[in-house]
Amino acid sequence: MLQHGEWECKLNTVGACAINTWPDVNDHFKFIHCVESLSDxxxxxxxxxxxxxxxxxxxxxxxxxxxELGHKLELQYADEIGALKPPHEYVPWVVVDGKPLKEDFANFVSYVCKAYKGSKVPQACVGLSLNQDSAKPFNNVCYKEDNNAKSKSKVSKSM
Known part of the structure; x- marks a missing residue:
């Protein structure tokens, strides 16, 4: 579903291609961040x-x-998003350990640290409060259209 126009679709494909080209997050993240910043x-x-x-x-x-690969990757990601349980309500839709963070996605590091099961605590988790209930929700989301085709859009930050 195209939510934010032609450029969002194109830049989503660019991001998918970057991830495919440089699968290590350390390699593709800077590029996608650069593209996102320009988009913003x-x-x-x-x-x-x-x-x-x-x-x-x-x-x-x-x-x-x-x-053709870009189109194929975009369809693959669309299928993954379509299979989310519960279905996503807006973007970004962040899931940690199978649970959507809803509008508290800005505090995802706390959720990841709480879900982490390894023996060596990641540096990002050292000294971090893991109480998500005290976290202030980040409301910069963009809602999907409802069944009445009435937009519920808030400020959109999308690729």
Whole structure:
């Protein structure tokens, strides 16, 4: 479902292609963050400048984006989103340990730390309060349209 227009769809495909090209989050995150930042500033068409800014080879991402693979990846992610239980109500829809964080997604690190089962505590969790109930919800979400096709959109921050 296209929620926020043509550029959101295009840039979602760019992000999917970046993840496919550089599967390690340490590799694709900076690129996607760069694209998101441009999008936040209304500079959607300038996404390719992120390659030069980050000294990345654009070939694989560009070929993916303009080819069949980009479309295939976008459909794959759409299927994954469609299979969420409970279904997502808005974006971003963050799930930790099978539980949606609802509008408290800004505190996801606390949830991840609470769910972590390993023996070595990750640095991000050291000294962190794990009481999510005291967390203040972040209300910068964008709702899907309801069954009456009446928009419930709030401020949208999307790719």
């Amino acid at each position: 500033d209304g500079k959607y068409r300038e996404w390719k400048t992120c390659f030069k800014k980050l000294k990345l080879d654009p070939k694989q991402v560009t070929e993916c984006f303009t080819g």
